[in-house]
Amino acid sequence: MHDLVAITALGGAAPRVDTVGSVTCSEVPDVALASVTARLGHEAATQDEVARLIGTVTPTVQRFAGDPVTAFWSGPDQWMIEAPFSTHEDLAAYVKTAVGIVASVTEQTDAWARFDLQGDGINAVLELLCQLDLRQFQSGHVARGAVHHIGCFILCRSADHVSLYGPRSSAGSLHHAVLAAMRSAH
Structure with missing residues (x-):
C-alpha cells in the first residue's frame, strides 16, 4: 500500500x-479546472450550456463570469471552467454531463x-x-x-x-x- x-x-x-x-x-x-470547446455547428448550444452551468451569461472575449462555478474565455468558442476543488473534485465529469454532446471537455486541474x-x-x-x-x-x-x-x-x-x-x-x-x-x- x-x-x-x-x-x-x-x-x-x-x-x-x-x-x-x-x-x-x-x-x-484548491481549484478544479476543466476546459470546454464547442464542437463544429454547436457553438450557440455550447454557450447556452455554459451559461446554465455558471448561472449567468457565457463570458465573451477576454471576460469571465460566474460564482462559485466560473467560466473564463480561453479562445474562440472555448472556455476554462473553474470551481472550488472541495465541492467539484470531479469537475470535468460534472461539466461533461452539463454540456452533453455539444462540446468537448478535458480535465485541467493538475x-x-x-x-x-x-x-x-x-x-x-x-x-x-x-x-x-x-x-x-x-x-x-x-x-x-x-x-x-x-x-x-x-x-x-x-x-x-x-x-x-x-x-x-x-x-x-x-x-x-x-x-x-x-x-x-x-
Whole structure:
C-alpha cells in the first residue's frame, strides 16, 4: 500500500504565501479546472450550456463570469471552467454531463498552477511581468499572454486582486518571476 501525500505545485505540504511591501502572492491549489470547446455547428448550444452551468451569461472575449462555478474565455468558442476543488473534485465529469454532446471537455486541474496577487501595488508588479493595458484591465477581464516567457491566463478579480494561471510544470519559474517583480516594484 502506498502512502501518497498531496503537495502543491511548488512542492509544499501547504500553499506558499509571500508578501513584499503591500503585495501578497498566494499559491492557490484548491481549484478544479476543466476546459470546454464547442464542437463544429454547436457553438450557440455550447454557450447556452455554459451559461446554465455558471448561472449567468457565457463570458465573451477576454471576460469571465460566474460564482462559485466560473467560466473564463480561453479562445474562440472555448472556455476554462473553474470551481472550488472541495465541492467539484470531479469537475470535468460534472461539466461533461452539463454540456452533453455539444462540446468537448478535458480535465485541467493538475495541468495549471494558480497564484493570486493581492494588494494596492499589484499594477506596478503586473507592469513588470506582462504587457497589459492596465487602464482597460478591470474586474471581470481575463487576458491570455506571456509572463516571463510562460503562457498564462491573467484574471482581474478586483482592483487589488489578480489571479495568474500558468502551466504547473512551470510553477517554480512563474513564482520566481512574480517574486522578482514584487521586489523590484517595492
